[in-house]
Amino acid sequence: MNREPIHIVGGGLAGSECAYQLASRGLPVVLHEMRPTRPTPAHKTGDLAELVCSNSLRSDDPEHAAGLLKREMEAFGSLIIGAAREASVPAGGALAVDRERFAALVTGRLAELPGVEIRREEVTEIPPVPGLEVGRDLDTVIATGPLTSDALAASLGAILGSEWLYFYDSIAPIVDAESLDDSKLFAQSRYGKGEGDDYLNAPMDREQYLAFHQALLEAEVLPLHDFEDARFFEGCLPIEELARRGVDTLRYGPMKPVGLTAPDGTRPYAVVQLRQENLAKSHYNLVGFQSRMKWPEQRRVFAMIPGFENAELVRLGQIHRNTFVSSPTHLDKLYRIRSAPRVRLAGQLTGVEGYLESAATGLAIALYLTLERTFEESGREIEPFPATTGLGALARHLTDSEAKHFQPANINYGLFEPLPRRIKKRERRAAYAERSRHDLLAWAADHGLEASPAPFGASAPARAAERTGTAASATQRGG
Numbered sequence: 047m048n049r050e051p052i053h054i055v056g057g058g059l060a061g062s063e064c065a066y067q068l069a070s071r072g073l074p075v076v077l078h079e080m081r082p083t084r085p086t087p088a089h090k091t092g093d094l095a096e097l098v099c100s101n102s103l104r105s106d107d108p109e110h111a112a113g114l115l116k117r118e119m120e121a122f123g124s125l126i127i128g129a130a131r132e133a134s135v136p137a138g139g140a141l142a143v144d145r146e147r148f149a150a151l152v153t154g155r156l157a158e159l160p161g162v163e164i165r166r167e168e169v170t171e172i173p174p175v176p177g178l179e180v181g182r183d184l185d186t187v188i189a190t191g192p193l194t195s196d197a198l199a200a201s202l203g204a205i206l207g208s209e210w211l212y213f214y215d216s217i218a219p220i221v222d223a224e225s226l227d228d229s230k231l232f233a234q235s236r237y238g239k240g241e242g243d244d245y246l247n248a249p250m251d252r253e254q255y256l257a258f259h260q261a262l263l264e265a266e267v268l269p270l271h272d273f274e275d276a277r278f279f280e281g282c283l284p285i286e287e288l289a290r291r292g293v294d295t296l297r298y299g300p301m302k303p304v305g306l307t308a309p310d311g312t313r314p315y316a317v318v319q320l321r322q323e324n325l326a327k328s329h330y331n332l333v334g335f336q337s338r339m340k341w342p343e344q345r346r347v348f349a350m351i352p353g354f355e356n357a358e359l360v361r362l363g364q365i366h367r368n369t370f371v372s373s374p375t376h377l378d379k380l381y382r383i384r385s386a387p388r389v390r391l392a393g394q395l396t397g398v399e400g401y402l403e404s405a406a407t408g409l410a411i412a413l414y415l416t417l418e419r420t421f422e423e424s425g426r427e428i429e430p431f432p433a434t435t436g437l438g439a440l441a442r443h444l445t446d447s448e449a450k451h452f453q454p455a456n457i458n459y460g461l462f463e464p465l466p467r468r469i470k471k472r473e474r475r476a477a478y479a480e481r482s483r484h485d486l487l488a489w490a491a492d493h494g495l496e497a498s499p500a501p502f503g504a505s506a507p508a509r510a511a512e513r514t515g516t517a518a519s520a521t522q523r524g525g
């Protein structure tokens with residue numbers, strides 16, 4: 047097998063997972079990461095896999111599309127999901143992490159893994175080794191994320207030869223727990239999920255909510271630069287942008303009170319939820335409160351939240367460029383650039399959205415690269431993951447969407463191959479999960495890759511039956 051090193055540019059969520067998967071399958075890797083020598087506008091440390099905003103990798107429910115994707119990745123021994131489980135903090139049904147511990151675990155594992163060379167340098171050109179021809183002489187994975195440095199973005203633009211797309215993400219603020227007035231908050235998860243009290247909630251009555259909403263409407267926001275176009279990703283809208291959509295939009299969005307009961311037994315009119323940021327419970331994230339208000343305005347407006355009168359915001363909301371390519375135009379089903387097939391794109395740069403999804407693309411690319419080298423002599427073709435799995439559904443979104451309307455997507459069942467209509471609504475999530483488990487393991491066996499069924503635990507039908515009390519044959523849940 048060809049054992050030339052594979053060059054991965056960018057040691058974020060996608061690059062770290064990709065490097066780990068390749069090296070643990072015996073393929074040497076050179077991982078180029080520009081931090082800490084050269085920072086990005088959002089990262090704070092030199093650690094690999096640093097989470098720049100929320101500390102959540104979304105739902106861990108095995109029948110939720112995000113929970114299912116995690117299990118698919120765990121079946122192949124995912125570094126990112128493994129580290130996330132080790133560094134997890136209570137977050138209801140979500141998998142949230144102590145971000146410093148998480149990044150330290152990933153960095154440590156890669157540093158000690160034989161076959162991984164980490165170079166702390168900015169790569170300004172593709173290929174990352176001078177003198178070689180683009181896409182011919184070197185297997186390269188570009189995983190430089192939404193904040194790809196300008197020089198590399200220009201080099202990528204030159205290869206792709208057509209327009210880039212930009213949009214903007216906003217970072218949610220973090221508050222110091224000690225600065226909050228506890229007497230005005232209550233601990234509870236929505237519908238009592240997780241431990242039942244994983245979140246802190248700041249309840250508002252109608253009057254408080256209307257005043258807060260008005261303040262959001264009036265707050266000054268940062269102006270956009272000339273080249274910027276205010277196209278926000280619908281799943282990550284700034285709080286003030288949501289407020290502009292209508293007086294009740296927030297009450298049906300991040301400030302919804304459903305599933306929560308205040309200590310006096312009533313349901314609040316609206317709620318600000320705070321999610322634990324670290325194991326020490328010293329910092330909390332304002333859930334869904336991404337913002338591009340000017341910083342003094344954020345301090346003024348957020349001080350109106352009950353309990354926040356003297357709040358110390360240790361990080362304020364921010365706005366950042368997000369760079370991604372038109373994948374339907376440029377990528378094939380194995381994440382290769384059509385015009386330069388030995389260059390692959392991974393992570394957010396491809397137009398997947400989210401930490402989890404970015405890591406998932408890194409894992410898929412590593413498996414495809416391993417297979418490509420394994421099958422080199424026989425010339426056997428690689429089948430991509432089927433779109434009945436989360437790993438396959440994500441890739442299909444990238445390649446089969448209409449280029450003109452292409453938008454980044456989180457994993458969701460809408461991207462999967464549809465189920466037969468006869469399956470009843472309440473059984474559909476279990477059916478998606480079971481079909482994915484079956485097809486993923488079959489795909490792996492067919493390609494000669496090891497995949498553990500353990501992370502899927504009890505089969506989905508068995509779990510569904512267990513819930514409705516119709517069977518008692520569920521096997522133990524693994525992973």
Ligand SMILES: Cc1cc2nc3c(=O)[nH]c(=O)nc-3n(C[C@H](O)[C@H](O)[C@H](O)COP(=O)(O)OP(=O)(O)OC[C@H]3O[C@@H](n4cnc5c(N)ncnc54)[C@H](O)[C@@H]3O)c2cc1C
Binds near residue numbers: 056096097102192216
């Ligand atoms: C401001 C912001 C907030 C976000 N918030 C969330 C969130 O709350 N939840 C969520 O799920 N997703 C969020 N995302 C989206 C996305 O999930 C993350 O950006 C995720 O980290 C993407 O993973 P990645 O591996 O593609 O890129 P990254 O994790 O950003 O990794 C890319 C790496 O490449 C390095 N790099 C860049 N250019 C070069 C170069 N030329 N040479 C060498 N190294 C280079 C960077 O330093 C970085 O370490 C956010 C994105 C942004 C920009």
